[in-house]
Amino acid sequence: MFDASRRFDVLVVGGGNAALCAAISAREAGASVILLESAPKAFRGGNSRHTRNLRTMHEAPTDILTGSYLEDEYWDDLLRVTGGRTDETLARMVIRETKRVVPWLAKQGVAFQPALTGTLSLSRTNAFFLGGGKALVNALYRTAERAGVEIHYHAEVHRIRIEDGMFTAAEATIGGFPEIVRARTLVAASGGFQANIGWLKEYWGEAAENFLIRGTPYAQGKVLRTLLDGGCAPVGDPTQCHAVAIDGRAPKFDGGLATRLDCIPFGIVVNREARRFYDEGEDVWPKRYAIWGRLVAQQPGQIAYAIVDRKAEELFLPSVYPPIRADSIGELAQKLELDAATLEATVRDFNAACRPGPFDPQALDGCRTEGLDPPKTHWARPLDTPRFTAFPLRPGITFTYLGVKVDETARIRMQEGKPAANLFAAGEIMSGSILGQGYLAGFGMAIGSVFGTIAGRSAARTARN
Numbered sequence: 330m331f332d333a334s335r336r337f338d339v340l341v342v343g344g345g346n347a348a349l350c351a352a353i354s355a356r357e358a359g360a361s362v363i364l365l366e367s368a369p370k371a372f373r374g375g376n377s378r379h380t381r382n383l384r385t386m387h388e389a390p391t392d393i394l395t396g397s398y399l400e401d402e403y404w405d406d407l408l409r410v411t412g413g414r415t416d417e418t419l420a421r422m423v424i425r426e427t428k429r430v431v432p433w434l435a436k437q438g439v440a441f442q443p444a445l446t447g448t449l450s451l452s453r454t455n456a457f458f459l460g461g462g463k464a465l466v467n468a469l470y471r472t473a474e475r476a477g478v479e480i481h482y483h484a485e486v487h488r489i490r491i492e493d494g495m496f497t498a499a500e501a502t503i504g505g506f507p508e509i510v511r512a513r514t515l516v517a518a519s520g521g522f523q524a525n526i527g528w529l530k531e532y533w534g535e536a537a538e539n540f541l542i543r544g545t546p547y548a549q550g551k552v553l554r555t556l557l558d559g560g561c562a563p564v565g566d567p568t569q570c571h572a573v574a575i576d577g578r579a580p581k582f583d584g585g586l587a588t589r590l591d592c593i594p595f596g597i598v599v600n601r602e603a604r605r606f607y608d609e610g611e612d613v614w615p616k617r618y619a620i621w622g623r624l625v626a627q628q629p630g631q632i633a634y635a636i637v638d639r640k641a642e643e644l645f646l647p648s649v650y651p652p653i654r655a656d657s658i659g660e661l662a663q664k665l666e667l668d669a670a671t672l673e674a675t676v677r678d679f680n681a682a683c684r685p686g687p688f689d690p691q692a693l694d695g696c697r698t699e700g701l702d703p704p705k706t707h708w709a710r711p712l713d714t715p716r717f718t719a720f721p722l723r724p725g726i727t728f729t730y731l732g733v734k735v736d737e738t739a740r741i742r743m744q745e746g747k748p749a750a751n752l753f754a755a756g757e758i759m760s761g762s763i764l765g766q767g768y769l770a771g772f773g774m775a776i777g778s779v780f781g782t783i784a785g786r787s788a789a790r791t792a793r794n
């Protein structure tokens with residue numbers, strides 16, 4: 330039961346990794362802590378429960394990581410994916426702190442997988458959670474409960490009262506009842522606004538109706554909106570989101586990793602008009618998978634179809650949904666409800682433009698088309714071997730970039746540039762302070778864990794003073 334007469338040292342809003350790291354750290358520092366999670370218990374954990382790993386620097390092999398991954402290489406990787414749109418001070422701090430935060434998470438009960446050897450290159454740079462993000466979230470909730478954090482589910486914060494940079498109270502609905510929650514400090518860790526289709530429509534128009542959201546439906550951005558309305562400084566491009574192409578049959582929310590499709594480089598992709606619209610073989614897939622969500626979003630009806638032939642079937646992970654198959658391109662077109670003559674012409678033109686060469690699915694092989702617009706610059710092989718297989722594609726939104734600006738103590742900046750008195754933020758809601766564009770696998774959990782622990786400590790210290 331929520332007791333409205335109680336005043337806590339720290340109110341943590343959110344129930345994912347960043348919120349839990351903040352709540353546990355604040356308790357470690359001796360603060361009384363209340364955590365409000367808008368989801369019911371069964372769906373707690375936000376997008377964090379879909380994750381697999383955290384990118385971490387380390388100087389030597391460990392039981393969970395191979396080789397070494399030093400600060401400068403990590404920084405270079407970040408610089409490349411963000412095209413320089415990052416804050417070097419904050420980014421380097423996150424990078425260095427990952428070394429501390431991985432053992433800290435382990436101490437809180439998070440189990441990591443022994444380092445995988447073989448072809449998975451991420452085993453050097455990323456620590457994998459044993460049992461995935463769901464197990465991580467469950468472990469952190471157990472620890473938070475044991476430490477005495479007061480946790481409420483079905484507890485949605487919709488307004489944060491801020492007077493001249495000072496948080497005074499939060500208005501929430503807890504278990505269906507309107508409540509005022511009072512605390513000396515606040516940590517906002519409520520993720521992005523990617524599940525708020527109405528907000529996405531402000532930038533994408535009606536197309537946003539056809540977007541699928543890869544993670545939690547609770548990422549409504551209400552806390553972000555009230556913080557910005559209350560004078561907190563925005564950061565990050567509001568029009569940008571991380572979007573990948575996923576199986577078009579995925580559920581509207583929470584489809585997670587299993588709905589991703591990796592077959593695009595090995596075939597062609599056509600839109601609803603049965604025409605190709607982009608170079609499917611522009612670069613290796615890890616460098617290109619994140620542009621395909623946006624590309625599909627720009628097509629009529631926000632739908633596209635990836636098509637491969639028998640030769641390519643074993644080159645990618647199968648979808649969780651059944652492949653759509655046919656023995657001829659015409660028959661496949663019928664099954665996809667595309668114009669058969671146009672699809673046959675698209676495939677005929679593509680096949681005629683392919684220049685034979687040594688095909689190598691693991692490298693930029695230069696098997697390319699000639700005289701075709703758009704071209705396919707690698708892995709171009711004629712679609713000539715039945716059976717033909719297709720998967721529908723839709724934009725799958727991972728997260729948005731708009732957030733609140735923080736400093737290295739996780740304290741929120743106000744619009745006039747001064748620091749907020751007692752407002753802190755961690756995780757996706759402030760990651761725009763570091764990620765101006767692009768994304769590096771495992772960096773979301775790195776930001777959330779590092780800034781979560783910092784925000785918890787900063788909030789506890791501020792509450793004491």
Ligand SMILES: Cc1cc2nc3c(=O)[nH]c(=O)nc-3n(C[C@H](O)[C@H](O)[C@H](O)COP(=O)(O)OP(=O)(O)OC[C@H]3O[C@@H](n4cnc5c(N)ncnc54)[C@H](O)[C@@H]3O)c2cc1C
Pocket residue numbers: 342343344345346347348365366367368373374375376377378379380381382383384484485486487518519520521543544545547548549550551552585586727755756757758770771772773774775777
């Ligand atoms: C499918 C998928 C796979 C991913 N894999 C990885 C990976 O392997 N490694 C990696 O680093 N990153 C990964 N990411 C990104 C990663 O999920 C995020 O960077 C990270 O989880 C953000 O943590 P967070 O705590 O800030 O947000 P979240 O985990 O999303 O938590 C936000 C929480 O706030 C709650 N909330 C929202 N609004 C309110 C409100 N008004 N009141 C109260 N509570 C509210 C939500 O219910 C939720 O519990 C993945 C994302 C997806 C979608």
